[in-house]
Amino acid sequence: MAALTTRRHAVATVNGTTAIELALRALGVGAGDLVAVPDWTFAATPNAVVHAGAEPLFIDIAAESWTMDPVLLETALGKHGKRLKAVVPVHALGHPANMDAILNVCEASGVSVVEDAAGAIGAGYKGRPVGSLGHAAIFSFNGNKTVTAGGGGMIVTNDDALADRAAHLSAQARPGRDYVHDAIGFNYRM
Numbered sequence: 001m002a003a004l005t006t007r008r009h010a011v012a013t014v015n016g017t018t019a020i021e022l023a024l025r026a027l028g029v030g031a032g033d034l035v036a037v038p039d040w041t042f043a044a045t046p047n048a049v050v051h052a053g054a055e056p057l058f059i060d061i062a063a064e065s066w067t068m069d070p071v072l073l074e075t076a077l078g079k080h081g082k083r084l085k086a087v088v089p090v091h092a093l094g095h096p097a098n099m100d101a102i103l104n105v106c107e108a109s110g111v112s113v114v115e116d117a118a119g120a121i122g123a124g125y126k127g128r129p130v131g132s133l134g135h136a137a138i139f140s141f142n143g144n145k146t147v148t149a150g151g152g153g154m155i156v157t158n159d160d161a162l163a164d165r166a167a168h169l170s171a172q173a174r175p176g177r178d179y180v181h182d183a184i185g186f187n188y189r190m
Contacts (some may be wrong), residue, residue, distance in 0.1 A: 001139060004122070005131035007156040009163035012190035015171055016118040016140025018024075018106045019153035020048035022188060023136045024086055030052050033085040036070040036076060039096075041090045045116050049088070053158035057084065066092045070101035077109045077188065086112040090132050091120035094146060099125050099133045118153075122144045131156050152190050 002010040013019040026106055029035060029146045035084045039058040043080040046056035048075050062069040077084055089097035101113070113134035117123070122137055123130045131137035136157035137187055141149040155166050168175070173185025 001131075001154045002157055005129050005137065005156045007132060007137075008158045009156065009160070011155040011170065012165055012166045013153040013155065013166075013188050014190060016116075016138055016142065016152055016153040017044040017048045018050070018170070018186070018188040019140070019155045020045065020088060020114065020116060021051045022166040023138060023155050023157075023162070024052040024054065024170055025169060025174075026086075026162045027086060027112045027114070027135065029085045029112075032083070034080055034083045036068070036073055036084060036087040036088050038067060038092070040092065041116070044118070045088055045090055052184075054085070061092075061103060062098070065095060065098060067095065067097035068102065070098050070105055073102060074105045077105060077111065084109070084111055086114060088114050088115040088116050088117075089134075091123060094120045094123045096120065096123055096125040096130050101131075112136075115140065118142075119145050124126070136162055154183065163190035 034057045035049040040061045049056040079160040115134040115137035117130045118140035120130045139154045141152040170188040171182035
């Protein structure tokens with residue numbers, strides 16, 4: 001998956017929902033934060049935001065793409081300021097979101113982008129693979145996806161610290177073989 005998305009890291013998870021949650025947690029998203037998600041997506045996307053302790057902020061979709069409307073995202077960023085910590089655009093039904101516009105809006109505000117590419121393995125955006133565009137991206141291997149393993153998920157990123165933190169949290173935050181845990185962790189590893 002790292003090679004497919006031209007990323008340095010791929011972290012396996014139990015499913016795509018936990019991949020979103022871990023990516024957000026690894027970015028420092030938590031209580032009191034808002035995370036923008038499209039208002040037309042599977043429940044897993046906003047559920048993962050809530051699992052991470054944050055609140056989903058629903059952004060309407062663009063009629064031509066059925067993906068997050070970048071103009072409405074920019075308006076929301078202006079309205080919600082520092083509370084908006086991350087954006088999770090969804091590549092709906094394998095159709096990529098308008099990532100150039102979304103990334104421009106987010107970069108100007110210092111907001112992280114986690115692509116929800118759960119059902120878009122192998123899709124491209126302007127000659128680049130989906131999953132290669134945001135700070136991180138997630139995929140799902142559930143039985144209804146493009147490529148399936150019956151279950152499982154994946155986080156891909158070029159951010160060393162994000163990959164390390166997500167992998168660490170997914171394995172009960174256990175740094176070694178002893179029964180010592182340095183954070184609240186999860187049994188989210190594959």
